[in-house]
Amino acid sequence: xELTQLVEQIRRKKSFLCxxxxxxxxxxxxxxxxxxxxxxxFNKAIIDATHHLAVALKPNIAFYEALGIKGWESLxxxxxxxxxxxxxxxxxxxxxxxxxxxxSTMYAxxxxxxxxxxxxxxxxxxxxxxxxxxxxxxxxxxxxxSLTSNPGAFDFQTKEYAAKPLYQNVLxxxxxxxxxxxxxxxIGATKAEYLKDIRAIVPESFLLVPGVGAQGGSLKxxxxxxxxxxxxxxxxxxxxxxxxxxGKDFAEKAAEKxxxxxxxxxxxx
Numbered sequence: 061x062e063l064t065q066l067v068e069q070i071r072r073k074k075s076f077l078c079x080x081x082x083x084x085x086x087x088x089x090x091x092x093x094x095x096x097x098x099x100x101x102f103n104k105a106i107i108d109a110t111h112h113l114a115v116a117l118k119p120n121i122a123f124y125e126a127l128g129i130k131g132w133e134s135l136x137x138x139x140x141x142x143x144x145x146x147x148x149x150x151x152x153x154x155x156x157x158x159x160x161x162x163x164s165t166m167y168a169x170x171x172x173x174x175x176x177x178x179x180x181x182x183x184x185x186x187x188x189x190x191x192x193x194x195x196x197x198x199x200x201x202x203x204x205x206s207l208t209s210n211p212g213a214f215d216f217q218t219k220e221y222a223a224k225p226l227y228q229n230v231l232x233x234x235x236x237x238x239x240x241x242x243x244x245x246x247i248g249a250t251k252a253e254y255l256k257d258i259r260a261i262v263p264e265s266f267l268l269v270p271g272v273g274a275q276g277g278s279l280k281x282x283x284x285x286x287x288x289x290x291x292x293x294x295x296x297x298x299x300x301x302x303x304x305x306x307g308k309d310f311a312e313k314a315a316e317k318x319x320x321x322x323x324x325x326x327x328x329x
Contacts, residue, residue, distance in 0.1 A: 080154070089306050121135070153171040153181070161193055184230050192237055256285045268296065279325070
């Protein structure tokens with residue numbers, strides 16, 4: 061997907077909401093557990109109920125890998141369903157991959173060619189040759205982990221290296237990668253106070269921002285420092301939307317939570 065299409069969708073829906081499809085069997089409505097593929101049935105219902113409120117969907121790959129072959133089958137059915145019925149939605153494989161070059165190429169093929177995702181999250185620790193294989197795919201996007209929302213982010217990401225925090229080095233260095241125009245960045249909502257400095261380095265890039273809601277991030281603060289002329293934000297919510305109800309009304313309640321966030325986003329736009 062070209063970024064112009066994503067921006068058009070954001071403007072039309074007055075939303076920059078990304079819904080994380082982090083499906084935990086222990087949290088699913090019990091009536092779905094009787095179906096042949098409860099994970100897919102849950103995803104399908106959530107997608108159908110919220111597609112007009114969200115602009116992106118982000119399956120966290122770990123939740124599917126944990127279920128073995130059945131989990132991968134559920135993931136494949138989910139992404140195929142999105143691409144067939146709601147092709148305007150921007151899809152993110154939250155896989156956090158990153159390895160030596162030939163291995164990264166295989167990861168990229170898996171998510172971009174086989175599963176047909178628009179983007180994938182990538183860890184930058186191994187440097188240029190572990191990231192550029194993802195960037196080589198036309199009209200696909202690599203979302204680089206930069207400053208994450210978890211407490212452990214302070215172990216390394218904010219430590220000084222070459223007279224500046226490591227996450228700033230990541231941002232600045234990545235701008236020199238081949239096809240860097242295909243980069244986006246993960247910036248945690250719980251680190252909103254850093255967004256002003258981040259925007260000084262990557263003013264035009266899209267930022268994927270997890271951590272609003274269950275993790276305590278402030279949408280207002282994220283918008284205050286993170287919005288740019290093309291909006292430039294995808295704000296993710298997972299648990300707060302997915303598990304609003306464990307009853308048969310789970311999709312309806314999820315849509316209500318998504319609508320609340322969409323209305324807030326519209327006010328900032």
